[in-house]
Amino acid sequence: MSLRRFLRTAVAPEPVFDDETPSVLLTAAAATGEAGSSIVARLLEDWGFHAGLVGFGGHGTTRRVRILGRVIMERTSDQRLWLRERRGWRQFFDAQVPRQPVLVTVGARRRIAFSDRSGYIDISVTGHGLPAGWHTARIQVLHEGDVRAMGLVEGDSLSRGTALVGRSPAGSGRVRAGAPVSIRVRVIGEEESIGVVSDIDDTVMVTMLPRLLVAAKNSFVDRVSSREAVPGMARFLTRLVDEAGTGGASAPLLYLSTGAWNVVPTVRDFLERCGYPLGGFLMTDFGPSNTGWFRSGVEHKRRELRRLARTVPHVRWILVGDDGQHDPEIYAEFAREFPDRVAGIAIRSLSEIEQLMAHGSFDALVPDALRSVPDTIPVWYGPDGHALLGAVRNRRH
Numbered sequence: 001m002s003l004r005r006f007l008r009t010a011v012a013p014e015p016v017f018d019d020e021t022p023s024v025l026l027t028a029a030a031a032t033g034e035a036g037s038s039i040v041a042r043l044l045e046d047w048g049f050h051a052g053l054v055g056f057g058g059h060g061t062t063r064r065v066r067i068l069g070r071v072i073m074e075r076t077s078d079q080r081l082w083l084r085e086r087r088g089w090r091q092f093f094d095a096q097v098p099r100q101p102v103l104v105t106v107g108a109r110r111r112i113a114f115s116d117r118s119g120y121i122d123i124s125v126t127g128h129g130l131p132a133g134w135h136t137a138r139i140q141v142l143h144e145g146d147v148r149a150m151g152l153v154e155g156d157s158l159s160r161g162t163a164l165v166g167r168s169p170a171g172s173g174r175v176r177a178g179a180p181v182s183i184r185v186r187v188i189g190e191e192e193s194i195g196v197v198s199d200i201d202d203t204v205m206v207t208m209l210p211r212l213l214v215a216a217k218n219s220f221v222d223r224v225s226s227r228e229a230v231p232g233m234a235r236f237l238t239r240l241v242d243e244a245g246t247g248g249a250s251a252p253l254l255y256l257s258t259g260a261w262n263v264v265p266t267v268r269d270f271l272e273r274c275g276y277p278l279g280g281f282l283m284t285d286f287g288p289s290n291t292g293w294f295r296s297g298v299e300h301k302r303r304e305l306r307r308l309a310r311t312v313p314h315v316r317w318i319l320v321g322d323d324g325q326h327d328p329e330i331y332a333e334f335a336r337e338f339p340d341r342v343a344g345i346a347i348r349s350l351s352e353i354e355q356l357m358a359h360g361s362f363d364a365l366v367p368d369a370l371r372s373v374p375d376t377i378p379v380w381y382g383p384d385g386h387a388l389l390g391a392v393r394n395r396r397h
Helices: 003-007 024-046 081-083 089-093 144-149 214-223 233-243 261-273 297-311 327-337 353-360 364-368 385-396
Strands: 050-061 064-074 101-106 109-114 122-124 134-141 164-165 174-176 181-188 194-199 253-260 280-284 316-322 342-348 379-382
Touching: 024 064, 024 174, 050 261, 050 280, 064 101, 064 134, 109 122, 144 174, 144 253, 164 194, 194 233, 194 297, 214 233, 233 253, 233 385, 253 261, 261 280, 280 297, 297 316, 297 327, 316 327, 327 342, 327 364, 327 385, 342 385, 379 385
Parallel strands: 050 181, 164 174, 194 253, 194 316, 253 280, 316 342, 342 379
Antiparallel strands: 050 064, 064 122, 101 109, 101 134, 134 181
């Protein structure tokens, strides 16, 4: 019996987003940070830098896709791949450009978007006309004065008749624009019923994140190109997406992590070099939000899982993580809340020494955290990808 047939069940009702109550003090702090970023961007422009884009990717359905990226000051349009041979700390330093207008082109649609106070682009595009599968979208920086002169706002459509020009002065129906940046977009079809969500740190990449000093060395001191893959995980994820796929195509895969968006270019390069299957990214941003001075990685994962359940209600997800931090708790909670949206849970078990470094005990958190998962949802354990693949095969048969 195939993995896809083994995992197929009904679909649950659509859940609701979490609400966040803004804080006046935090909002003021964020506004101060935005003003500082704008000043830095103007100074760098005088030194030969220009507003550029880092594309993170996109995912969605045949009706609506979510496009993610960031506007930063740069000298060359290389998607920050120069970081591969540099020390890890460099990937955490960049100069974001707040409120920068950009043009997002997805299939038949061209939409105007503005970066947020931290330079991020996060826009949903409807009516793109793309079928299920992988596609290429484009994002390009637009001249702020030209956009303002045309009265364009967030979400407006830019007609195909509007000419995009380089640095030449703009005229009627002409907008100055930077070079387009291509990003990969995964459109999930209505016939696709299974997808995979995987953590990154200590699930597919060895970071030893719970060990503060070792994690700091791995993230800030070591060269990005020297990172190690968790044994067997590339093969495990590849088999999951291949066997759960539909019509000969691989199942959708999203890498959900508490890591910063800054590291996406180098992490994406790492995954490609180590043979991991192609997937989208759902990362987070450090620093204050509306509800706290530091963003909660746990809440980020909870929120994104619920968003997936809401936006792709016909897909059930295989959740892959490790027991070094909070993946078992987060996945078990999601499985209890939306049992018909979870196809299985695969947990990489850390060694006793890793457990001690993670939470001060030799005992794993898995039995307590996943004990309340509904019996209809399979749970697999293993120290690496080879063991997890064997566990899935044994349970399937």
